[in-house]
Amino acid sequence: MEMGAKEKNQQLYKPYSSGIIAKEPPSSWQQEIQDLRGSASCLRSEPEFEMADIFYFCRRGVESIMDDEVTKCFSAQELESWNLLTRSNYNFRHISLRLTVLWGLGVLIRYGVLLPLRSEQHTGRICNRGSKIYHIWLTLKLKFFLSEKVHLMCYRICVRALTAIITYHNRENKPKNGGICVANHTTPIDVIILANDGCYSMVGQVHGGLMGMIQRAMVRSSPHIWFERSEVKDRHLVAKRLGDHVADKTKQPILIFPEGTCINNTSVMMFKKGSFEIGCTVYPVAIKYDPRFGDAFWNSSKFGMVNYLLRMMSSWAIVCSVWYLPPMNREEGEDAVQFANRVKAAIAAQGGLVDLIWDGGLKRAKVKDAFKEEQQKLYSKVLVGEQDQGDQSDNKLVEDENPKEDKSHQDSTEVQ
Amino acid sequence: MGSSNSSVNNIPNAQELMQETGFSAAHILRLHERFEFLDKHKCGQLRPQDFGAVQELALNPIGDSIISAFFSPGQETVDFASFVRILAHFRPTDRNQSRDGAQQEPANSSIRKLKFAFQMYDQDRDGKISRAELLQVLRAMLGIQVTEEQLQSIAERAIQEADLDRDDAISFDEFRKSLEKVDIDHKMSIRFLR
Numbered sequence: 069m070e071m072g073a074k075e076k077n078q079q080l081y082k083p084y085s086s087g088i089i090a091k092e093p094p095s096s097w098q099q100e101i102q103d104l105r106g107s108a109s110c111l112r113s114e115p116e117f118e119m120a121d122i123f124y125f126c127r128r129g130v131e132s133i134m135d136d137e138v139t140k141c142f143s144a145q146e147l148e149s150w151n152l153l154t155r156s157n158y159n160f161r162h163i164s165l166r167l168t169v170l171w172g173l174g175v176l177i178r179y180g181v182l183l184p185l186r187s188e189q190h191t192g193r194i195c196n197r198g199s200k201i202y203h204i205w206l207t208l209k210l211k212f213f214l215s216e217k218v219h220l221m222c223y224r225i226c227v228r229a230l231t232a233i234i235t236y237h238n239r240e241n242k243p244k245n246g247g248i249c250v251a252n253h254t255t256p257i258d259v260i261i262l263a264n265d266g267c268y269s270m271v272g273q274v275h276g277g278l279m280g281m282i283q284r285a286m287v288r289s290s291p292h293i294w295f296e297r298s299e300v301k302d303r304h305l306v307a308k309r310l311g312d313h314v315a316d317k318t319k320q321p322i323l324i325f326p327e328g329t330c331i332n333n334t335s336v337m338m339f340k341k342g343s344f345e346i347g348c349t350v351y352p353v354a355i356k357y358d359p360r361f362g363d364a365f366w367n368s369s370k371f372g373m374v375n376y377l378l379r380m381m382s383s384w385a386i387v388c389s390v391w392y393l394p395p396m397n398r399e400e401g402e403d404a405v406q407f408a409n410r411v412k413a414a415i416a417a418q419g420g421l422v423d424l425i426w427d428g429g430l431k432r433a434k435v436k437d438a439f440k441e442e443q444q445k446l447y448s449k450v451l452v453g454e455q456d457q458g459d460q461s462d463n464k465l466v467e468d469e470n471p472k473e474d475k476s477h478q479d480s481t482e483v484q
Numbered sequence: 485m486g487s488s489n490s491s492v493n494n495i496p497n498a499q500e501l502m503q504e505t506g507f508s509a510a511h512i513l514r515l516h517e518r519f520e521f522l523d524k525h526k527c528g529q530l531r532p533q534d535f536g537a538v539q540e541l542a543l544n545p546i547g548d549s550i551i552s553a554f555f556s557p558g559q560e561t562v563d564f565a566s567f568v569r570i571l572a573h574f575r576p577t578d579r580n581q582s583r584d585g586a587q588q589e590p591a592n593s594s595i596r597k598l599k600f601a602f603q604m605y606d607q608d609r610d611g612k613i614s615r616a617e618l619l620q621v622l623r624a625m626l627g628i629q630v631t632e633e634q635l636q637s638i639a640e641r642a643i644q645e646a647d648l649d650r651d652d653a654i655s656f657d658e659f660r661k662s663l664e665k666v667d668i669d670h671k672m673s674i675r676f677l678r
Contacts, residue, residue: 117622117638119646119654120663122546122604123671125625129550130574131674132540134518426539440543444627447545 121447151360151384183382186229216267219290223263230257232386236265241392243268243321243351246314248343251353252415253325254333255366256373257380258355261388268323269293269313291319307346314348321351326408332365333357335422339412341404349395352411354419358387391418497565505572505591511676515571519564529561530554545625549604557609573600576673595660597672602659612653615639 227234242265243249249268251258262268267290274280274294283294293309313319326339333356344350357364362383366376380386393414398407416423492498492509495516502512520526522534535551536542544550554562554570572591589595605613605621618639626635646654646662654662 117642119605119642119659120666120671121625122601122621123666123668125544125546126550126601126604127574127672127674129541129544129547130571132538132544133522133535133550134515134571134674136538136540440545441627443543443545444625445629448626448629 151362178382178384182231182384183378186231186381216290219263219267223260226260227264230260230380230386232257232261232264232388234261234264234387235389237389237391238394239265239392241351241394242266243353243392243395244349245320246317247321247349247351247395248310248314248346249321249323249351249353250326250339250343250411250415251323251355252333252336252419252421253327253330254355254357255330255364255376257364257366257386258325259323261355261390262323262353265390267320269320270323271295271310293322303342306342310343311346311348314346326412330366332367333359333421335424336412336416336419337424338427339408341408344398344408344411345404347398349397350407350411351395352393352415354391354393354415354421356389356391356419356421358389361385361387364388389419393418495564501565501568505568506575506578507568507572512568514676515568516564519567529563530567531561545627546604546621548624549607549621552607553600553603570600573597574672574674576675577669592673594668597668598660598663599656601672602656605654605659612651612655613659614653615643618642618654 249262251262259270269290269292270286271293272283272295274283274296283292286292287294291313293313295306295309310322313322322343324343326341326343327337328340329337331337362380362385364380364386371379396407396411396414398404402410413423415421492513495501495512498509498512501507502509507515519530522537523530524534524537532551532555535554541547541550554567556566569591573596575592577592577594578590602613603609605617607617607620619635622635622639630638643652643654646658648658648661649655
């Protein structure tokens with residue numbers, strides 16, 4: 069199965085976008101408005117407005133009411149053909165008795181065999197290793213060397229417990245000390261997937277209770293960065309701590325998910341610029357899950373953690389590919405946002421994901437007025453023509469604004 | 485298994501809607517899902533805020549006008565049937581449609597599409613686009629990117645070109661005449677995938 073999954077990688081990781089409506093390929097605004105007017109020349113000295121221009125806005129507006137990209141990102145990806153998991157069952161109609169029987173068999177296997185095996189492995193091995201780990205920790209001298217071994221071992225246990233089949237590509241680009249590793253975020257399991265292949269320092273909020281205990285335990289073996297709730301708001305403090313960590317070359321690379329929230333693995337959303345301001349080497353990593361074996365996306369508004377883990381352990385498997393991309397540095401004259409976008413584009417291109425400009429935080433918040441202004445700016449440039457100096461950046465904006473979508477004109481969700 | 489969560493039969497008046505709007509059962513189903521998705525409070529009706537939650541719409545310059553097109557004057561909520569009826573305007577025109585004079589204008593005819601666009605300009609629905617309304621729409625589309633004078637001159641020119649009876653406002657007929665050469669069907673149609 070592993071070999072099969074590996075060979076099929078190329079096919080699998082094409083950009084996947086489905087929708088209920090066919091959207092025109094995002095042409096530049098000039099193109100659209102020209103088509104409306106049917107005129108060849110776009111050089112005008114006077115702003116010229118046509119009543120028909122409104123059609124473009126009307127259509128785009130109604131299109132977004134019918135189907136929009138952002139909300140799609142926060143629900144699980146729809147599959148072309150069913151993978152026999154009820155949870156991936158959107159819009160599939162009853163087809164045949166045979167399929168129902170197959171599904172029933174699948175349920176039996178997943179819940180009756182796979183799930184118990186995995187949980188037993190998980191708890192059994194952890195208890196076993198637990199005692200050994202305790203002894204190892206006592207030996208301070210070998211602490212860091214052994215902690216690495218222990219760290220890897222623990223994560224390998226977790227990986228086995230979930231039956232994750234991971235293919236690592238380009239391991240020569242693996243993140244090194246003194247850098248920051250950034251990856252697209254789909255699920256908390258991303259951490260396990262990456263940590264299975266190397267040691268990273270995690271960044272996060274200090275929790276109480278069990279999580280807090282685990283966090284303190286982790287810190288004893290390797291340096292992680294845990295923030296107090298109050299410190300999280302203070303950007304300078306955060307930046308300073310991160311900066312100090314990367315400056316120390318003996319410390320492991322930091323693992324950060326700049327999107328800030330879980331996305332459903334069909335696209336990459338806006339990267340928050342915080343980690344890109346620090347000024348060290350960034351190691352981008354692209355993670356892509358194979359949706360046929362189980363949907364890895366954690367929809368935190370729908371499922372809690374325990375429910376989610378249960379679903380993970382009762383899927384067929386978690387098959388994913390991890391690509392280590394060549395390290396990137398901020399270039400001269402590039403600000404943090406541009407750098408972040410560059411890294412995001414690289415990750416999206418590698419993983420076959422759609423590169424979006426939207427902020428993942430929008431799942432909870434409202435669109436910033438800045439975006440609206442961008443739209444207005446674009447339209448006014450069209451009216452005024454090629455006169456303005458900022459034209460180079462305009463074209464760039466147009467490309468940035470219009471997300472690149474791979475058009476799949478087949479019906480991807482309905483099985484008639 | 486493989487059974488769906490909802491079928492067209494669960495949707496009230498589905499057959500009527502299909503008849504009226506020309507949407508197929510599959511389309512109605514998809515739109516119903518979308519309606520339920522937008523209806524965060526699960527009350528069977530949509531409010532302006534529900535539309536506002538769609539980010540791409542929020543940054544559309546005429547987003548607010550589009551939203552208000554769904555709500556009849558005085559109404560604060562819109563149900564699924566009205567939702568679909570408005571969206572029906574954007575169905576691609578059926579080329580081979582033949583209808584007798586007695587039948588009602590289909591929802592997706594060029595005239596209805598034009599009426600929708602006209603409504604974007606004519607906010608108070610008095611049947612005329614006044615200078616003030618035009619300025620308002622232009623301001624929304626251009627924001628702070630053009631000066632007041634430029635805006636005035638754009639509006640002036642637009643009215644001069646379209647206003648044939650010189651009443652300083654653009655009526656629906658004048659609007660239609662000025663857009664004779666535009667391929668409305670193509671520009672105001674949204675094609676469904678299957």
